Amino acid sequence: MAYDVASIRSGFPSLESGWAQFDGPGGTQTPRAVGDAVASVLTGPLSNRGTVGVSEERAEAAVHGFRLAMADFANAHPRGIVHGRSATQLTYDFSHHLSKGWRAGDEVIVTSLDHDSNIRPWVQAAERVGATVRWAEFDPATGELPVEAVTTLIGERTRLIAVTAASNLIGTMPDVAAIAAAAHATGALVWVDGVHAGAHELPDLDALGADFLTCSPYKFLGPHCGVLVSRPELLETIAPDKLLPATQVVPERFEFGTLPYELLAGVTAAVDVLAGLATTAHDGTQTTDAAHSRRTRLQASYEALHEHEERLRLRLEAALGELPGVTLHSRAARRTPTLLLTFAGHEASAVTERLAAGRVLAPSSNFYALEASRRLGLGDAGGLRVGLAPYTDDDDVDRLLAGLAEVLGTPVE
Incomplete structure (x- = not known):
């Protein structure tokens, strides 16, 4: 079509x-559909999540729908979808969580191609524990970040590589999968900033080889918030500081406080709008082919x-x-x-x-x-x-x- x-x-x-x-x-x-979804949840019966009464059920449905939508978007498991206020906030949070296990002499790799939100949290976390930051430089003449610019820096003490899936400044899309393969060969984790890329290339957690992938729905027609995508089994190994009564269940253990149910509904609506870009009728409505999955x-x-x-x-x-x-x-x-x-x-x-x-x-x-x-x-x-x-x-x-x-x-x- x-x-x-x-x-x-x-x-x-x-x-x-x-x-x-x-x-x-x-x-x-x-789009109007996203605004309508936000307004519907926010102005309809709504309370904290639960199963007693329509207001609790609507909150629960908003969370469930959001995780399913973003799992389809990133080709991931719904239990690997974490909501955050922004990608920056999520990166800062996880820089604290992950650096608990770092020691002096460990190494972290960042690139000069990245948005500062995928640089500064890791640099500051490394400084706190005495780890070394190694910089992978892109070529300003071509805009390219060669794979070897990153992989030659990987060593036995490399704990994490932070790399963008696409530069928000000049659009460069590095070969993240090749970088991730080299990182995993030494046991390092790979944190991928997918904020800019997600608006133009449909993300795939496994194909990228990412251990963690961030994105921001407001970059692809949705409301202002951030999303972290990972594997549930990896998230199970990470213990954040949290309130005593708060759940230990993944992914909820990383989501502090009451979730913004209306924004979650807006994200779901945005993913549905994106899924209908190739099936938009002349009157602006979308036709849904039930024989095909949202992915x-x-x-x-x-x-x-x-x-x-x-x-x-x-x-x-x-x-x-x-x-x-x-x-x-x-x-x-x-x-x-x-x-x-x-x-x-x-x-x-x-x-x-x-x-x-x-x-x-x-x-x-x-x-x-x-x-x-x-x-x-x-x-x-x-x-x-x-x-x-x-x-x-x-x-x-x-x-x-x-x-x-x-x-x-x-x-x-």
Whole structure:
């Protein structure tokens, strides 16, 4: 089935604002179905989880539905799905949990390609116990993080490797599976930041070889929260500090306090929207094929999404190559449709402001990928980031290119 972007866009009330949104890497727009799911749970009968009365049952159903949805999304077990306030919070929490077993002389590997949320928690945890941090550097000329840049650092004392599945700054997608295989050969754990990747490539915990995978639903049409995906048997070996009455059951032992049931319902709805991208009818509704699992429908949707985004990316890059003074820093052979741009004679932030005057949103920053921005020679300022999303269409691209051409002093043909 063809990718019907017009029908998909009809499910996003925010797009009626008239803005062309290229800020998806920082958080996508939210479809009506997700907002409806949040409102329904929040305003209906609701109390703490249990089996007595409809309010307890609805809370229980929200949690159960969330774990099933995210398990389908990441090809994992529902008992391996942990909710958190954000991916950053989950990474900090688990850096404390895991580093309890680290000792002086142990080693942790981080990469300069990563968002700081997959660097600083591990660096700080290593500092607390006297462990050594080893840095894997990406090539700023190509944007690539070669497998050997990581694997040559692995030794007998390596305890954990933290690596991104896709750079939120320049889109580079390292060969995580190869890195994970080398890590596991020495008994090291692999923590994968899948926050940016999950919006463009359907994650698969086993195929990645990840021991832990984080993602953020608000990057793929959902509400603001974070999710950790792991194997239940691995989570069983980890003992967090917790309140005495709190359960020891996995994954609940890692979820402190009352869960936000309405957000969990929103995540489930977002996964269902994603699963329907390839089955969206012309009136904006979704047709569900009961003969296919949600995971199968997600795979079909992501294949269609990839084709849609790849076509727009190639068109965009070709046009950018005709504009004067534009440097494209997103160069890796395998990458997401996320472009980092700088401009000769123009500050990126100034270009962002000029585009915004025409209701085109393309933010400028280092986007918390501080080490990557510095390694690219862009300092802490970073560049202008253009991110494609499921609702991006050709008109959006036209408006972006026209705005850039105007700013850079080039007439639009």
